[in-house]
Amino acid sequence: KPELLIVSGDLTFNGEYESMLGLAKYFRQIEENGTQVSVIPGNHDIHSSWARRFVGSEMEKAKQISPTAFRETFADFGYDLATHQDPDSLSYVIEPKPNYPIMMMDTNIYSDTETSKSPTTEGKIKIETAAWLAKYFEENAPAIWVGHHPILAHAKSERTGNTLENADEINPLLKEQGINALFAGHIHAQNISSDGLTREIITGALSIFPNSIGEITLNADGLTYNHRELAVEAWAEATNQTDPDLLSYSQTSYDIFYDYGATLGLMQMFEEQWYQVEYEEDVMDFVGLLNVRYFSGLDFGKDEELANHPGYKIIQENSKGFLKEYSTRSLEDNDLDDRKLFIPNEYLVK
Structure with missing residues (x-):
């Protein structure tokens, strides 16, 4: 409340x-x-x-x-x-x-x-x-x-x-x-960026994984921001829901969004005209994981697992369009933790 x-x-x-x-x-x-x-x-x-x-x-x-x-x-x-x-x-x-x-x-x-x-x-x-x-x-x-x-x-x-x-x-x-x-x-992606003392916070969209909410607290010390996620599972249990997709909504939401990313990877291979059946599984898995990571605000800092993923290497070698640009952009955020922030009052209120 x-x-x-x-x-x-x-x-x-x-x-x-x-x-x-x-x-x-x-x-x-x-x-x-x-x-x-x-x-x-x-x-x-x-x-x-x-x-x-x-x-x-x-x-x-x-x-x-x-x-x-x-x-x-x-x-x-x-x-x-x-x-x-x-x-x-x-x-x-x-x-x-x-x-x-x-x-x-x-x-x-x-x-x-x-x-x-x-x-x-x-x-x-x-x-x-x-x-x-x-x-x-x-x-x-x-x-x-x-x-x-x-x-x-x-x-x-x-x-x-x-x-x-x-x-x-x-x-x-x-x-x-x-x-x-x-x-x-x-x-629509969870992200925090900086420019000197200035901080800009983007809370991911409520409608897509991880169903983001930004919690702002203002007090005598300053502004505190924390990323939260919609508590569908707690609501489902409290209201005696029986739908397994609601009772395990975090996984449901993850699967929907991962599948969307994987499908995007497949479609783009065809659109960019370099599809090969042996590329399909690795590229789809990479873009699915990348999509989840980027939109969840987990893309700050280097992710060795994704950087060394075979799908990433395939995209870098074959794509000259959206997939290469998207994968490069989504792996380059080494700025701030995108899910929490504190701004002291001395930088907030005159």
């Missing part, structure tokens, strides 16, 4: 309007149990042509979410707590604890009207929002930044669209203001 639940975007099923309404009902239940909710949109939430629904076994286009509908539907989940709101985006500021303002920033690029285009991967702070920030900073000393798109790079060979397009402009501004605690989403 935390005091506050922060959700940093990608809330809905591909920006489907009905998905948003359903999620709002869950948020209301959470608030009725004593936890305030504060949300911002992700790049998959507003005016996405991917919005779909099923009618029987048929799929058809569904109503999209407008910026106005987002603000109105989630009015009680963050916007009601706002001390300041940006009139030109869905950004706002809350202060759940004195001296710990949290900037909830809309970093997404979307149309104001329904669109036939797919979601824009890239993110950006609008010129008008940057002006609003500058005015806010004149009279306030913010402590924590939350945005959907990361500001810092979370891999040496960062992919286009993974970080804020105008991060080179925003990051110096935040440093100038002494904002050293950043939170983001977007890449």
Whole structure:
């Protein structure tokens, strides 16, 4: 029962309007149990042509979410707590604890009207929002930044669209203001990155292994962050569930995600046109294990087992595309422990 639940975007099923309404009902239940909710949109939430629904076994286009509908539907989940709101985006500021303002920033690029285009991967702070920030900073000393798109790079060979397009402009501004605690989403993988005193934390997606939750504690010493996992098994036992997949959910979730990674490896071999039957088992096992390691935040430090895995060697020798880039990027994180962090108050609060 935390005091506050922060959700940093990608809330809905591909920006489907009905998905948003359903999620709002869950948020209301959470608030009725004593936890305030504060949300911002992700790049998959507003005016996405991917919005779909099923009618029987048929799929058809569904109503999209407008910026106005987002603000109105989630009015009680963050916007009601706002001390300041940006009139030109869905950004706002809350202060759940004195001296710990949290900037909830809309970093997404979307149309104001329904669109036939797919979601824009890239993110950006609008010129008008940057002006609003500058005015806010004149009279306030913010402590924590939350945005959907990361500001810092979370891999040496960062992919286009993974970080804020105008991060080179925003990051110096935040440093100038002494904002050293950043939170983001977007890449769906558990990761912590650094830039001098600045730390940026990305909590992995709740919906995929290991079903991640980030636990933040604020006290007189500073900010403590710990990675937690959704306690499905404890819930299943407490509520007398009988489904073995729920009673052993950690393994169930692991198997689903490992299998997804293994299938990705197989598909990419065909797509990159170097598939050979003798490569199949090793490459599938390597990408399955790599996927689990990367998205779980266990990829900091060198992993000799994966670095010496026969599947890794096969990919390095044969791939000239995604598999080589993905395997290289996912084995190069030697920065910080991605699952826990402490930021002293001297670097957090002015």
